[in-house]
Amino acid sequence: MTHMSIVNEIKCSHCGAPLSFEPGEMLATCKYCGYTVAIETGEPFTLEHSLIINKYDQTQVEEPIRNWMRGGFLKPGDLAKKAKLTEKNLTYLPFWVVSAEASSTYKGVFERIAPAVSKEGKIEKEYDWLVLARKAAEFPTREYDVPLEGKVPYDFRKIEAFAHVLNSEIDRTEAEEQARQEIDENHRYLVAQDIDKIVDFKTEMKVEETVYLHAPIWFIKYEYKGKDYKLLVDGATGTAVKGDIPSIKL
């Protein structure tokens, strides 16, 4: 019988400890030794696996949260003072970082002035494109500026006992394809500033490197005047990635 809450277990081939994973996960990382394995094949994961270090414990993280509550004119003036933090969960989310050169060639028509003129061109850019390695997670990947300069080789000893580590549900090939599609969309968006009707559009991407990465995100819930709100905080920088703001009644 299959059910989403069933947790499967294999034995870590590096340290022998039980290694648990959930249906749909592609990679599992041992919490006792940091070894990462491809679940389906049992093969060790040989690409670069990195970690972004979290800088806060459950008490310290309140400071960037209160600062976020105090900042910005759209928030209620007493938010930082009155809000009660009801949940503070640290989760290491899995990402793929696809470093690639992408170029799009396009042809189209500029119709905003008469007579319409044909235009063609090329967009060339380099990216460290971030792909969330979870299928159902609600996370605003495009709003998250992953602090890549702070990455270190994955070290299980740096993972706090109270934190969760999520495994990847997307393999490298899928991640690279998703990056290609998203970069293509991004380039189409850029071209649309300059062209009214796209006739031909083609994106090519050369992948230089793809890195598997775990990054610390604080999932915060707070209560303000009897209502619950959510906030996501980057554990490396203390930056609010996205947060619900109570509306100000005028």
Ligand SMILES: [Zn+2]
């Ligand atoms: Zn192990």
